Amino acid sequence: MAGLMKARYVAVVARTQNEIIAAQRLRHLAFKGCDGLDADGFDDLCTHILVKDRKTDQLVCCFRFLPLNSGSDIAKSYSAQYYELSALQDFEGTMVEMGRFCIHPDVQDPDILRVAWAAMTAYVDDNNVELLFGCSSFKGTDAKEYFDAFAMLRDRHIAPKRWLPRVKAPNVFRFASRLRRKPDLKQAQLRMPPLLRTYLMMGGWVSDHAVVDEHMNTLHVFTGLEIKAIPPARKRLLRAMSA
Template identity: 45%
Template sequence: MRLQTGALVARLADGPEDIARAQELRHLCFRAARGLDRIGGREADGFDDLCQHVLIEDASGRLLGGFRAMILPAHQIAGSYSAQFYDLTPISTQPGPMMELGRFCTHPEASDPDVLRLALASITRLVEGAGVTLMFGCSSFAGADPARHAEALAHLGRHHLAPAGQGPGRRGVACITLPNLAADPRRALAALPPLLRSYLTLGGWVSDHAVIDPDLDTLHVFTAVEVARIPPARARALRALVSAAAGLGQNS
C-alpha cells in the first residue's frame, strides 16, 4: 500500500527498522513530549508483532505520523489490545473480519491536516482490502483526570453510546461511568481527540465507561465503527480520498 497527498506519503512499514522508527515516534508523542520520560527511546509492546504498521512521511522521509492495525476474525477479538481493558464478548459474535486500530500519533511539530486525511485514506484502503466489517480501538484523551474531560465524556454518553447489547463490559481495571451532566456541544466537540471526532462522523459509537491509564497519563473510551452503517455520503468521500491518493502514489 502506498498513498500520497501533496508532499505526504503513507505506506506500510517494511521491516524492523521502519517499526523501530514508529516506536520512537510513539515514545516521543506519548511519553517524552508530555514530560513522562526522557527524549529518546521506544514505546513498544507484544502486539506490535501482530500488527501492520502504517507510516506517514514527508518528501524528505521524515516520519510525521502513523498507526498500527490488527486484522482478526471476530472470535479472536479477546486477543486484541483493547480486550485487556474491556470485555468484548458482546462484539465477538458479529460476522466478518474486524480491524483494531491503535497507537495513532502525529509528530508534535506536524501541523499539516493532510496527515489525518492520509491516515483516514490508509484506514479505508485496509478496510476495503480485507473486507473488514467493524473497526475498533481505544480513543485516548491526554490527561488521566476524568474531571478534565467531563464535558466531552458527558457528550459522548448522551449522543454516541453503543447500540443496546453491543457495548463492551468492564474489566478489573480503573474505570469510570461516563458522567451525566449538561455539556456545551461546541466545547465538548472541540475537546474530543481529532481522530475520535472523525470516527463519530462515520457513525461510530463508544463504551458507557472510560478507562484510566495512569502509566501514559491518559483516559480512553472503547470506540467502534460498523462499516455497513457509515453514512453513504461519508463513505463516498472516503473512497474519493483513497482514489485521489492512490492516483498520485503507486499501488501495491
C-alpha cells in the same frame, strides 16, 4: 496497500524492522514527550502504517492494524486487556483493531489525519473489513478536563446494547451513569481528540466508561465503527481520498 499519496504526505506499510523502530520512537515521543521506544508484544502481530512527509521523509504519523477473522477472536486484541468484550464475540464479520495512532507533536497539519484515514479506508476495502475498532485516547488522566466531551458521548454516541463493552479495568470513569451535566457542545468538540471526532462523524460509537491508563497517561474509550453504518456520502469521500 500500495503507497498512498495526498499532497505533501504519503502513507506506506512498514516493511523493515528499522521502519517499525522508527514508529516505536514516534509513539514514545507522542505519548511520553521524550526519547525512547514504545513497544509491546502486539507489534509483531500487526501491520504498521507510516505517514511521511514526501519532501523531508520525516515520519509524521503512525498507527497499526491487528486483523481478526471475526468476533470469536476478540480476546486476542489489545483492547481486550482493558474492556470486557464478550458481547462482540457474536460479531460474524472480519474485524480489525486500529491502535497506537499518533501524530508528531511538532507537526500541525490537518492533511496528515486525512491521509491517515485514506490509508485506513484502503486497508478496510482491501481486506473486506466490517468492523474497525480500538481505544481512543484523551491526553492525561484528569476526567474533569473532558466533562463536556464525555457528556456528549453519553448523550449521542454510546454503543448499541448488543455490542456494549463492559467494565474490566480496575480504574475507570463511568461517565454514562455518573456524569450529571448538559454538555457545552462547543467545548465538547474542542476537547474531543481528532481521531475520535472523525470516528463519530462516520457513525462510530463508544463504551459507556473510560479507562484510566496511568502507564500511558491517558483516559481512553473503546471505539467501534461498523463499516456498513458509515453514511454513503462519507464513504464516497473517503474512497475518493484513498483512490
